[in-house]
Amino acid sequence: MNRIDEILEKYFAGSSSLTEEKELKTYFTSQDVKPEHEKYVHIFRAYEKEKNATYPQNATYTIKRISFKRRFMYTVSGIAAACLLVITVVRFQANTGDYMILKGKRINDPEKAREYANAKLEKSLSVVQRSLDAYKDNKQVAERLNEIENQLK
């Protein structure tokens, strides 16, 4: 077994040193790669290629906006949950003999039905709130970046 094969074995076991790995990189990016090693060349070329990706110095921050479709979905789900709550409460108050079917089970207790509706409403509202918070955060980040850019000049 030659030296390159030895290092390759250690390399794939995760036990090679940085110095040994540099040796591999030098060998595989050279013109003297032996035919039996050619299949490994692509791996080391990929690493070299990846190294060329640099951070653009004039990068500007993008303010992301929530799409109309998404906002519409959030609003509709919020309204639907609110309606469900109102209907449940009103119907139970109007007729105490009423019941509700929840996951195939009959629920006669109005308190339980109200709890379920409340939980649904809270879940929907939290989704709407989260999306609005994300938008607000994002806008704040952009504004703060402008201030900091001036401080760092």
Added chain:
Amino acid sequence: MDAKEFNSIFSTLSDKLFRMAKSILKDTDEAKDTVQELQLKLWEKRSVLSEADNKFTFTLRAMRNLCIDTLRRKQFIEPLNSDFEIAGQHEGHLLDTKDMANYVIELIDKLPELQRTIIRMRDVEEMEISEIATVTELTENAVTVNLSRARAKIRTQLFKELQHS
């Protein structure tokens, strides 16, 4: 820590931070934004940064955590630390030698987040195992195991593709 010192640390690391963000988020624009977001956060917490023993690993760890938060915010389905086989193979078309390096990059992108971050920190950024362990908050042994698995997966898939070609 003044603006000059901060700028010096950040600009030295910006390429590495950008590559890490790009690797985790798989989106160039999102990576640029996240690096800027990190710059803002670190500037606001520069007292913590100036006290850090190793500013290099501290900053990279902050970058990784911020990227993972971004992924979670976007409710990505990919399990962040799980170990699964590379999905979505190439559809049997022939690749020339020039494309093979790109194919390897695609294979790395298909690895679970932890493995692709580790393989890139080691093979692209040439970081010590101990530094990678600090950034990923794993033991050195766990880093070595993940690194070896990631490299083996890349080799297996690449050889399969070469056979088909």
